[in-house]
Amino acid sequence: MNPSEEGSLTPATQPESRDNVIAWVGLALVIGFFYFGLHHYGPGRAEFVVQTWTRAWNKESDFEHGVIFPFLLAGLLFWRRKEILAARGPGEWLGLIPAVFGALLFLLSYRTIQWRVAIIGLPFLLTGSVWYLWGRRAAWLLAFPLFLIWLAIPVGFLQQATGGLQLIATRLAHVGASLFGVPTTIMGNKLIMADGAGFDVDEGCSGIRSLWALMLIAAAWTYVARIPLWKRVLLFLSAFPIAIIGNALRLISIFIIAKFSGTHFAGGTWHDWSPLVFFYPFSLFLLLTVHSILEGGLPWRKHNRREVRRTVVTRNTVARTQTP
Template structure:
């Protein structure tokens, strides 16, 4: 089975302009800044980490296989054939989770399959979507507007021409909110993080969904803060340093710490306290519930 997967996904060449790329080689070449998927190599690593996180449960869950797994594998094979015939590597790569998960279901049954459902299909986040152009344009306009209004709170007076922000009094050059500054890269990376975070969070399913979708406003807000910081430093400090060194490093030094702290705050709000510290209120509720359950059992016994 493993040899077949290596051959069809890693060796069989069908894609790229000269049809010299295998599906996996195409995927690795697509993890670049042009497609806003520089975080792509981290997705398989995180997926493996999620499997390791479930390792003890998986050891105890192995059981008899289920023939329905063959149906899921068939869906994956048909998807692979469709991608192969139409020269669509995204469809081809997207078929791999079906084949992997269907194999688990067929060989070991429902319990391991349920545990591996999310980690396996998490791999889809590594596949670049066909086009971000329209979404990127909207995000550029949002980032431009928020940076313009936000920088005014720090006394930086600017005016806007399209996606270009120009100073009214400062001597720094106009800054264009290009596609790379729209926040789309940060959004995709933060979606990966929030998806894994929500999976391991010990909260209700609907709260996990909220935690995942929180990545959208957090990415927009965090990116706006990053761009505002560039304008403020350009106005009051070294404009060249702000538009070069700080521009390149502000994502790592400002965006991610800010976004992850807010994600932690949202998680804590949903859980009723810090995730690693159970609050007295939650312990009290659990004791009360257990006490009522015990009282009910004693009444039935009498």
């Protein structure tokens, strides 16, 4: 190896050039100003984009779970950090296309005072910037977690969808409660027990809140799953029936507890805590079950076997090459 080759670095270990660092700092300052410093949205146009966005994560919009999104995004980026850093390469001019498109969406949001349009444009702006500065391979690895931002935007049509989900949840709870010996009568979206106690299946109980939250979790799950793309799609789509089944069982449990422990506890404490102690553990277990079926076994055991086989093959190969 000659001296010039000895001092060379691979693209994965090559330090950032001064121009690249300056570009990243400038980009961070511009995005930070537009999304965290430009007050033009919300009541009286006194809020910046991210402030209005996070304020929309509330019970009224059935989007209380939005607070987990920043931690979920940070966890996904940390999980793939080594791959992302190793994928850095020469930037490409094509990255300017999605970056400029994202910037135009922000300008449109400023003109129309629609903060959601600005959030929709943010993944384009960030992914395009990474593509322009680090190349398409790094941008591809970052695209999925960045576009998860779309699942953290409360949108109006979800409220319109609650009508159908309310009817489905009400009928499933009615049938399920009857199977467990708790007869009920349906009156619209209200279920009345034999003793006259009634429970309204409102928008939150209909499953729209739990469905959207589980979709966000399932999307993150598919990102870290080591299975082919078509299996990842199936795993993500499984969140829909899992959310409906899990929510129906939660409603059924409310009626069963109401019969044997009283309506006060069932409609109060258990109603408020059942999503945390029943719905999410049950739904995550079903996601793991679907993942295991697609994987052909428990994911961690499957990968451990692959690593053992890879290690054995490597050792055998080294042993053969060292044999005189």
